Amino acid sequence: MDILLAIAIMALGAVVLGAALGFASIKFKVEGDPLVEKIDAILPQTQCGQCGFPGCKPYAEAIAKGEVDINLCPPGGMEGVQRLADLLGREVKPLEAEEKPKQVARIDENTCIGCTLCIQACPVDAIVGAAKQMHTIIAQQCTGCELCLPPCPVECIHMEVIPETLENWKWKYPVVAIQPVAARPSAKEAA
Amino acid sequence: MLAKLFKFYGGVKPPSNKTLSNQQPIRPAPLPSRLVVPLHQHIGGTPRPLVQAGDPVLKGQKIGEADGWISAAVHAPTSGTVVEVAMHVRPHVSGLESLCVVIEPDGKDEWITHGPADRAAMSPADICQFLQEHGIVGLGGAGFPTHGKLKATPGVPMAELIINAAECEPYITCDDLLMRERADDVVRGIAVFRDMLQPTQVIIGVEDNKPEAIAAMQKAVEAQGEAFAVVPVPTLYPAGGAKQLIRVLTGKEVPGAMRSTADMGVQVFNVGTAYAAWRAIGHGEPLISRIVTLTGNVRGAGNVEALIGTPMDELLKLAEPNPDTDGIIMGGPMMGFLVPNEHAPIVKTSNCLIAHSERLFPPKAPEMPCIRCGACARACPHELQPFELYWHARAKDFGKTQQYHIFDCIECGCCAYVCPSRIPLVQYFRFAKSEIWAREKEKKAADEAKQRFEFKQFREEREKAEKAEKLAKAAAAQAAKKAAEAAAASEAPATEQPAEAAADPAEAAKKAAIAAAMARAKAQREAAQPKNTDELTPEQAREMAEIEARRQQAGIVPEPADAQPATTETKPE
């Protein structure tokens, strides 16, 4: 009798707790994978595919699964690698490719034949134009991914480095004067 | 008079060096050979130029139109001819250029017709507009357009109007001289602000090391029968910081995150701004000149009234700099900076030029590690912990610097002044702040790019689905037709083939068109600078017509498949 009662109580407990857990898993469901979201937030969203993935999100997913290195995104630069390393607790590695200054694409409007091929290539819809009309790039929306360069049949798109202006000027990191060791004899004694 | 003054936390007492330049009366500066007037001299939108090279201008003529509400007009400082509207170096630490109007004076200094404002007939909004049109901006520090501050926050009664005449930075004496010589106009300007804001009291805070200015102001206030309180405040840097002055005069603590002090019923204006506002309202004169202290390593230190746009090196010559002068500091020694290019012009916010020399400002001994002595934290008027900020800014851990309230730092330099390790703390803080701003901008751009990318993907999916649906419908129709034809029991075999065959020549024609275009563009590129299509050779025109005809034949033109993305681009749904 006692045994049955105990079993009944345990069963009841199991049902109640199970229901609570089930409810919580529906109520507090997390949309998407939070780690992927966090990694994606660090990636520059240039969508250039230089990492070997078709966009930043797929690369973020691959990083989250631990399949790839964190140093494959050139637009993110060393700083991006550093921040990914901080987030994931992985080792900082030098960037696979060379770091480039920020650029925007520009269409030579005299040469453009209006083929619309670049519009289809641009991942962020930063190009406006229509068939057989001159095309142009909205500089503010261009991420500098260079994906529009290869499809252009007349090679009229080129990249331009964004110049430094008073609007985007930044204070530099204070330079620490490096002293020759000989100038500090006491350093040796201290060491 | 006020019963009690309060104290703010921290602060330092650097040698004031003010007697150097406050002994002589204000001199008018002679007309310079050339005036370079930057259009962007204040916080907010960049004014649009109204003149072109070759235009004659009169003194006080508007040459830049305010762009938006937080912006102010710019005027020609003297009569003459506009030489160019071009990029010229700005008095900025970066040494970068911005759009300037360059004027060659004709020596006549001929005014445009101007006159006082009819205040009785003007609403407060009209007065704000009038001040904006006359280019009045704050002359004390950042240059915030004055009209933007002349409105109480709705629901918050304006308790105190504070006039900042503390002038706490060493060397600078332009406000001191202004009050000694032109106190009447200053008081009239303050009365304008008082009428606009309707505060319960008006307090003029002057550091107690300027007894002559205090006496002159008291006399002017009495003469005009005003009830303004002229209050001497203890000399302690940075008593002239807005938050510090509010604290000293009213005891009110301004919360770090507060954007405008009007939200707590206090508004602060610089004395120079009050004077400029009166010159505009009482005389119709726009802001085209200001008083500048010339001091430092010079023989004839003093204050001059200089036209906006006067090159700094030319102006400093008036004070006869010593031969070992090797640079110009704009602003005071605490918050100013060494200008990278000495031809940069005086702007509305240039209060002081200090001739720099190694004798006066010996190079700092090398920086040593932080010993966590806490001297900086005791000196910081904002009760921050500079050594923690420094540590995190140095490590580029910007999230942490924000946790330690880096944006409350006013860059006053007290911490760096007392640091025994001579760490350039403020430089680290500026670096961290601008890095945080840049990152925020980048983050916003990245988010936008992501949104656009996701939308494009969604749109492509949708187009694919729509196409598939169309094809399915067509196939169904085809099948139905076929079935009907089969039912008619006649020759039904090859209805599909022609369709396929039609697709092929279409493809081929398209390829040919692109190949022809490539060849044409290549020829164009090679032939020097390509022209537009209206200057084609007859041969090219013929070729184009041919391609056109071929395209028409192939049926590409009526419904160009590749134009679809373009149309969706221009018509976002």
Ligand code: SF4
């Ligand atoms: S290389 Fe970087 S920016 Fe380019 S797609 Fe990959 S993650 Fe995005």
Ligand code: SF4
């Ligand atoms: S315009 Fe070109 S470079 Fe710029 S985002 Fe689009 S495809 Fe990339």
Ligand code: SF4
């Ligand atoms: S004053 Fe200088 S040495 Fe002392 S704690 Fe501050 S930063 Fe460190």
Ligand code: SF4
């Ligand atoms: S510069 Fe900033 S941290 Fe340093 S004392 Fe001034 S407010 Fe404090």
